[in-house]
Amino acid sequence: MSDTHAQSVAFVRDTAIPAAPAPANETGPVKWLRENLFATWANALLTIAALFVIYLILSATLPWILGGVWTTSSLSECREVLAGETGACFSVLSERWNQLLFGFKYPSELYWRPTLALVMLFVAAAPVLFFDLPRKLLIFTALYPFIAFWLIWGGSILVPIVALLGVVGGYLVYSRFxxxxxxxxxxxxxxxxxxxxxxxxxxxxxxxxxxxMLAAVPSRDLGGFMLNLMLGVTCVSLSIPLGIALALGRQSSMPLIKGICVIFIEFIRGVPLITLLFVASVMLAYFFPPEANVDLFLRVVIMITMFSSAYIAEVIRGGLAALPKGQYEAADSLGLEYAQAMRLIILPQALKISIPGIVNIAVGLFKDTTLVSVISMFDLVGMIRGPILASTEWNGVYWELLGFAALLFFVVCYGISQYSQWLERRLATDHR
Incomplete structure (x- = not known):
């Protein structure tokens, strides 16, 4: 009786059953491949076609790269070493790396100066790019342009000191009035x-x-990828505040200010950059006093900055137009003056919206610095087209040199793009 009763009572488990592993097609690489590459028949066909194209590219380029030669002193020696085999002549990079990076006139014993300026650039840009860092680092950021100028060009230290005093004096007058x-x-x-x-x-x-203290180096001796970096960093840094001023001037209620800004923006946007570079090379010197010795580098910086600031002004104007009217009314209701409203309420929001457009212009501007080679400035492309390919040792080496230039520009532009995406996520630009 008791045994029958005991068998009729339901069993109640007092411990949990161990978790069973997920199916193989629902976890790990298999799940990622199924969801991202083979989700549908169309995706599967596109994946197979893309893999086939990648195979064709790698099968043609990998033997050429892996079979490259690095130790010869001329193209003819490279061909003798390869003996008809497939391989690149990377010896031109190991032989002329200094000219590709610093130009052929910058003194080799002074390479440490632009290199140190580049390292200091990352330190100076860090508190601006990553705003979680201590604000005290902005002091070095403000001093960096004058330190970098002295390091690269050399000469008397009084020149950057006077330039710094002018900026400080201008800021004090601005904050006063x-x-x-x-x-x-x-x-x-x-x-x-x-x-x-x-x-x-x-x-x-x-x-x-x-x-x-530091030997002076004329600006005409600057060259290589160093020149591209200097033009890119300088012109982008100057064009952003100038673009903001032009965008605000275009929305000004004063007809004269608005007219000047509109004419400037529309004229600059309607002229190719290469035309402005020729103007900088040939005509811009006539607009300065006869005794003024304005070198070509400064004239090119002026023209590229004007060109990029016109485009940045339109991007920022779009950001200002995207803000609802209530933001302007809120600033007025708080009793803020025009400068305070723009600095505290309007511009921070407009600049967030404008981040993708500004980064797009910055990347394009950095690549456009290669156009200075048409006015006899030996940047990276100018060095390749001029002294290196014109030499008898390396005449005929194209893919290795142009591939190296493409790699350098890709690394910089990809870094800028990735930073902009991080900044958009951090600031929640899409207001999600």
């Missing part, structure tokens, strides 16, 4: 900086030592 009027503070700061630089120029000429 911007509360009364943005235009008064802005133009007052520019005038103050120009006066300090003008007076400082005479002082520098009188006090500059005959033997400066």
């Amino acid at each position: 911007v509360t009364q009027s943005f235009a008064t503070g802005f133009f007052g700061g520019i005038v103050a900086a120009l006066i300090i630089w003008y007076i400082g120029g005479f002082i520098t000429e009188a006090l500059a030592p005959a033997n400066p």
Whole structure:
């Protein structure tokens, strides 16, 4: 009786059953392949076709790369070593790396100076790009342009000091009068900086030592990828604030200011960059005083900055137009002045919206710096087209040199693109 009753009572488990492993097609690489590459028949066909194309490319390029020669001193020696086998002549890179990076005139014993300036660039840009870092690092960021100028060009240290004093004096005048009027503070700061630089120029000429701490290097001796980096960093850094000023000026209620900005933007956007570079090379010197010795590098910086600032102004104007009218009304309801409203409320939101467009222009501008080779500035492409391919040792080496140039530009542009995507996610630009 008791046994029958015991068998009729339901069994209740007091411990959990161990978790069974997930099916093989629902986890790990198999799941990723099924969901991303073979989700449908169309995706599977495209995946197979893409893999076939990749195979064709790698089967043709890998033997050429892996069979490359690095130790010869000329193209003819490379061909003798290869003896008809497939292989690249990478010896041109190991033989002319210094010219590709620094140009053929920059003194080899001074390579440490632009290299140090490049390392310091990452340190100076860090607190601007990654705003979680201590704000005290911005002091070095503000000083970096003057330090880098002295490192690369050398000469008397009084030149960067005078330039720094002009910027500080202009900022003090701007902060003093911007509360009364943005235009008064802005133009007052520019005038103050120009006066300090003008007076400082005479002082520098009188006090500059005959033997400066760092040997002076003329700007015409700059070249290689260093020149591309210098033009890209300088012009992008200058064109963003100038583009903001042009965008605000285009929306100004003052007809004269608005007209000047509209004419400038539309004219610059309607002219090819290569035309502006020829103007910088041939005609721009006539707009300066006869005694002024404005070198070609500065003239090119002026023209490229003007070109990119016009495009950045339109991008920022789109960001300003995308803001709802309520943001402007909210600033007015708080009693903020124009400069305060723009600095605290309007521009931060407009710049967030404009990040993709600004980065797109920055990447395009950095690649467009190769156009300076048409006005006899020996940047990376100019070095390849000019001194290297013109030499008897390496005449005929194309893929190795152009591939190296493409790799350098890709690394920089890809880094800028990845940073912009991180910044968009961090700032939640899409307002999700």
